[in-house]
Amino acid sequence: MFGxxxxxxxxxxxxxxxxxxxxxxxxxxxxxxxxxxxxxMEGGTTFYFVTDGIKSALQKAKAAAKGKDVRxxxxxxxxxxxxxxxxxxxxxxxxxxIFLGEGEHLFSGLNLNALGFTSIKTVGSEKxxxxxxxxx
Numbered sequence: 001m002f003g004x005x006x007x008x009x010x011x012x013x014x015x016x017x018x019x020x021x022x023x024x025x026x027x028x029x030x031x032x033x034x035x036x037x038x039x040x041m042e043g044g045t046t047f048y049f050v051t052d053g054i055k056s057a058l059q060k061a062k063a064a065a066k067g068k069d070v071r072x073x074x075x076x077x078x079x080x081x082x083x084x085x086x087x088x089x090x091x092x093x094x095x096x097x098i099f100l101g102e103g104e105h106l107f108s109g110l111n112l113n114a115l116g117f118t119s120i121k122t123v124g125s126e127k128x129x130x131x132x133x134x135x136x
Contacts, residue, residue, distance in 0.1 A: 001073050002030045002047055009036050016047065027064040029057040031078060054081050076104035083110060091117065091133040097126075 002016045016022060021042040029048050036049040050057040061070045072082050082088050112133065121132040 001028060008034045012036065012039075015039060015041070018045075021045075027061070029061050029064075031057055031074065054078070054085060054087070058082075058087055076106050079106060080110070083115060086115070089135045091131075093131045093133070094128050095131070096128045 003014055005014060016039075018041075022028075022045040025044040027046050027048060029050050031054065032049050032051055034049075035051050038049070039047040041047070048060065050060065058070065058072075072079065072088065079088075116135045117133045118136055119131055119133050121130075123130045
């Protein structure tokens with residue numbers, strides 16, 4: 001959601017994938033192992049860098065949302081952590097028919113039915129298939 005940086009920040013010149021005006025227009029809590037000062041961008045997006053885990057990031061996001069929905073995005077490892085912690089109520093999965101080869105598997109070893117999810121809507125097109133799953 002923020003960038004490809006692995007390891008400590010070399011400097012703070014990287015300001016994310018999106019340029020000066022990211023599409024979020026809301027606070028974004030970035031999970032990282034390396035601290036960094038908050039980064040305020042145009043359009044209302046502020047990136048906060050959270051180093052103390054998924055629970056802390058979710059608490060901060062819920063406080064910032066003030067009762068509105070909180071969306072979790074990011075890589076496979078992040079989504080899997082929140083799924084196994086029981087912190088996701090709804091999944092909107094968009095799949096495109098592109099073969100990328102190897103990589104992390106989102107649902108490998110996870111039983112979505114046992115985690116309480118059921119598929120409630122599937123919409124397909126030639127560009128993507130969208131599946132909406134909710135926790136029972």
